[in-house]
Amino acid sequence: MQAEQPTKLLIVDDLPENLQALNAVIRGPGREIFQAGSGEEALALLLQHDFAMAFLDVQMPGMDGFELAELMRGTEKTRQIPIVFVTAAGKELNYSFKGYEAGAVDVLYKPLDSRAVRGKVEVFVALWEQREAMRRQVLALEQARQAQEAMLAELNVAQGQLQRALAMRDEFMSMVSHEMRTPLNTLYLETQLRKMQLERGNMAAFGAEQLQRMVARDDRQIQSIIRLIDDMLDVSRIRSGKLSLRPGWVEMSGLLRRVVHDLTPQASTAGCSIGLDAGTPVSGWWDEFRIEQIVVNLLTNAMRYGAQMPVSVVLTVQEEQVLVEVRDQGPGIAPELQQKIFEPYERGVGNEVPSGLGLGLYISRELAEVHQGSLTVRSVPGEGAVFTLALPRSDAPPI
CATH class of the missing domain: 3.30.565.10 (Histidine kinase-like ATPase, C-terminal domain)
Structure with missing residues (x-):
């Protein structure tokens, strides 16, 4: 069974000290923290990994947090990642409204309340892990369904082959019976005729010319039987890999x-x-x-x-x-x-x-x-x- 992957979290901030501080707050067992110093660097990470949550600094040079969030919402791979905006600006700038409008699940103002941040992370990580567990279960069920369908198809093929083999066996036995009966019946009738002539004492029926014809007829019937038996033996040798040559x-x-x-x-x-x-x-x-x-x-x-x-x-x-x-x-x-x-x-x-x-x-x-x-x-x-x-x-x- 495949080992569970660590839960991945993303922090994006242009200041290294902010990255370090937030990393210290949200880290935990079973988690892997990725850090990006710009929106461009964050996009590269977003395309490489599946994140359970992303913390975006609002005020960054170049691509700011709102622009990065807009790009994330426009991409199928990153559309469902919960976004939390982090800003040092005052609440009077009304970043909360703009953040929620950009699709964020929350907007946090610095200085951060460590307990509140950890609580939010616990919630979203739990949701992510539940979703991943469900996804793995669905995948396992789908794989089991496909394996079951493949096994069923194999069973159907095997059943078809078995039915064909049984039909071939029955047909083969019928053909063998028919092909064997013809020469055997001829031989039997010949022997009955000779027995009748002998019982009547009609030795004239066994002259040289008559005996030659009898022997020729017997030989043809016996050769027919021998050919049938030889063919069946050859098939058995072929299928068992024992057909050998005498070059x-x-x-x-x-x-x-x-x-x-x-x-x-x-x-x-x-x-x-x-x-x-x-x-x-x-x-x-x-x-x-x-x-x-x-x-x-x-x-x-x-x-x-x-x-x-x-x-x-x-x-x-x-x-x-x-x-x-x-x-x-x-x-x-x-x-x-x-x-x-x-x-x-x-x-x-x-x-x-x-x-x-x-x-x-x-x-x-x-x-x-x-x-x-x-x-x-x-x-x-x-x-x-x-x-x-x-x-x-x-x-x-x-x-």
Whole structure:
């Protein structure tokens, strides 16, 4: 808590002996006395300090006490300071009337009655201290109110975040249930069908060609489940700061050719084609599995939302980095959604119902940033989208 400041009193008189005499009368514990020998000097002090009371000599060379009082009454900072005029002139000059007219609370004639002066000072100092105590209380209440409002705002934000987290949790569980159910249902129906054929003794249903198709279908469903589980594990690693890389010496153009080759059958099923421009060999110190994961995510999205139009992959080699661009010719992405799609559980919208957990782009950007790179998107609605993976080149030898 801030310590209380001393109560400040001002004496203005052009005679040092008068200043000294009045100082001796009004001094007291908890008080700080300031002295000025002219009106100009007094104004400087008035602008620097907050005074509880001011004693002004009426007859001073230059600026007299009445002129100084007029200036004090015309200034916001000093307008409320109680003024007591002090004069050695006779009462017949009627300075009392002029002093009260100038806004003084009293006019004292010399020689001063010490007891009366101390009594007046006690009254005005007490009023000042009460006013200051009230001001401090009001300030403390206002600070408490502001702190309460800030805390309430924080609580509202926290409540909103909690509600959003709960909604995301419920939506996530719903998506997981749906995405898991599809391949599991297929596997279950396949096993039921085989069980039925075995019970009937229909071994012809398990010829070499039929078994190959069964194994291929089983493999697709199992891989779907594995991808879902891997995505959830990656999100857990990202949020706990445990996502690690296993870097090695990787040749990028070869990696891209392999990924495009592996996804070509999937592209044909989706009714599109994948073009590759990666003629310049370039190697870097990257995690091959994770880079492949990013490119597969980008190509899968391009095929899903590319309106069955051709998809292209372009490798650009720069001095300090390599760029991998995946371009589709779909409906594009609205500007307000271009950052939102990188958030977890955000799924794109297109002509078909979005599939997956909405984690692909979120994980891909995190993987790019762990590589000290970036993943960005450029898109104009109606003109498709371009996702750019930027990776720094490094000459570090493999461990």
